[in-house]
Amino acid sequence: MNIFDEIGDKESVFKDKKYLDHRFLPDRLPHREEQIRSIAKYWVEALNGVTPPDITIYGKTGTGKTAVAKFAMKQLKEASRDCDVNIRTEYIRCTDYTTEYQVIARLCQQLGRDVPYRGWTKAEIVNTFRNMFKKNAFGQDMILLVVLDEIDILLRNDGDGLLYTLTRTDNVSILSISNYVEFKKFIKPRVRSSLRDREIVFPPYGAQQLVDILEERSKLSFKEGALDDDVIPLCAALAAKEEGDARYALDLLRTAGEIADERDSDIVKGEFVREAKDYIEHNKITDIILTLPSQQQRVLEAILYLTKRKEEITSGRLYEVYKEISKGDSVSYRRIFDFINELEMLGLISTNTVSRGRGKGRTNIIDLQCETSLLEDSLWGV
Template identity: 70%
Template sequence: MSNIFEELESEESIAPTIFKDKRPLDHRWLPDKLVHREDQIRQIAKYWVDVLGGVTPSNVTLYGKTGTGKTAASKFAREQLIDIARKKNVFVKVEYIRCTDYTTEYQVIAELCNRLGRDVPNRGWTKGEVVNAFREIFRPDVFGRKLHLIVILDEIDILLNKDGDGILYTLTRTGNVSVLCISNYLDFKNLIDSRVNSSLNDKEIVFPPYGANQLSDILSERAEVSFNENVLEDDVIPLCSAMAAKEEGDARYALDLLKNAGELAFDEDSDVVTIDHVRRAKDKIEHNKIIEIISTLPLQQQRVLEAILYLTKQKEEISSGKLYDAYTDISKKDAVTYRRIFDFIGELEMLGIISTNTISRGRAKGRTNIIKLQCDETLLETTLFTI
């Protein structure tokens, strides 16, 4: 009996399909070369090189908007340092922590202890006990050697907002430890107390948004390892790059466009990826983003959206008053106050799902906020009623 997988595999070996290897199009893929980020990587290395001579490196902060290569550059520098340290037999560790995974000082320190071979429970100890266990790691070992540690705190804004700057205080006040913080905000230091700020030393590296040509270079490098030859039509990479340059020079978005365009072509059994695939990939990404946003909204906000959807379908002009009535009908007993609804409206507008427009109804009646849905009705309906 023939096997369907075998058939498919042999078909692929005759006619080259779209993809050579899809893994390089994944967000977590670390390319072995980061074009247009040589300067930033060199700057990180200039600070970190001290550790090879046994000196604790300066603390560094990387800033830049989303998709500008901060995570990639820090991981790249990390691999390079680990490689040379192994060759030179230098006692250094570089630990990467994504602060969306470890959102409190306790969790970060406990995780670092565990990675460095010092067992600490995930909860139950006092913060002081965990910090003491952490500091003990830096005592000289039997050969009199002391470990050097560099901690990369990626997406640190989340941790600072939630748990304050205690983590930076602890790390910067532990000998032999230096930190590399990664933030999306240039004013990130406003969240930090001055006593911590002074030990961060102001070593800052900025990651500017990529321009269209730079994005083209990034995509071309990636396309070479992930797509088969002559599969991408000439305008595909320039179009993905131009679209992503508009989205604040976001390389992640550029790669997403290219990957999704390739997937569409693959699904349609097309031999080539065209600019039409790219355009449709853009719609698909936006579509998925809206689904993601709506399905992760808190329940009461989803109900507000449900009320907006209901009124839109009734072809009603939606004032805040009318919206509140429709919302209380849906929520019944656990409805929140009228004041809160105003906050929700603001948040939904920020997310781009609705828009508001203030109109004047003449002197007697004053001004009213008119709310309009900004996303596709059917999409909203299916998302709201299938989560």
């Protein structure tokens, strides 16, 4: 018997796992109706042939930002079918297209222009893109809505040239998505002034809201009676502690189900959820650290060293230990602050500014936000 047939015939608690994937877009997004309506009230202008204002949406990981943006794109596409307007919506994930050139080339290709991903000058690719918006190029004026997901990554790596190009192209509206409220520090004033975006904040989900989301998805994903009564509330409670992360809640539920299958159990139990939590956290930290540049790994190693010694970690003391670990191959003290900000964004550390009293100024104190044993395994397994 073929091994895949054998595995495929094995009993499972699942009906279909795809509904537990955070990339699955359901027909309804519980507890995000207000945010959908906020986007729609701006985008509705496109149906009247008017280019909508730019929008920026903020929120922690797993607060539904991408799902809401894609849901609004889908709804606008449906609404525009009966209108005499040429509206295009394009989604760009800035972890896949990390430079202005790559994003503009991707947009050109999606809009029907065959351009290379490398080899042209920046001016050539930008002019080709802008020429697509000249009157009658498509038989009628086109309005393009571009969703730039995780835009902070592109801005940090490539600067704000993309926003400069898009905000100065007729009939283009940008919806930017970021996990970090402070991402605009990467945008120069001249670009920020032309962006003039409307801001929408996505609050974390509460525990009961997460229960509602998981219950809807579980009906589609699991066989009837496959979940113990405490499984969904436990997933929701654990995810609520992780700043209301629905993606994490879905991962917990799916992984707990996979553990049940591995144990040949026809019931997903609460204990499997706790095992899933340990498994997910280990993989998450390991994956993040594996992708960090070597200099940032050394900074983490210095933080780990000071944490184990139970020393207070100031930026000055951190730099001293970091230089010892680097053995001559070190970056400047100023650059360390960039590393600290980036590690905090990734959730690996936290910083807290404390006052030392009159005349002594203020100091940033750094704290590790993951288990030392997990960090040791990840760093020294690299």
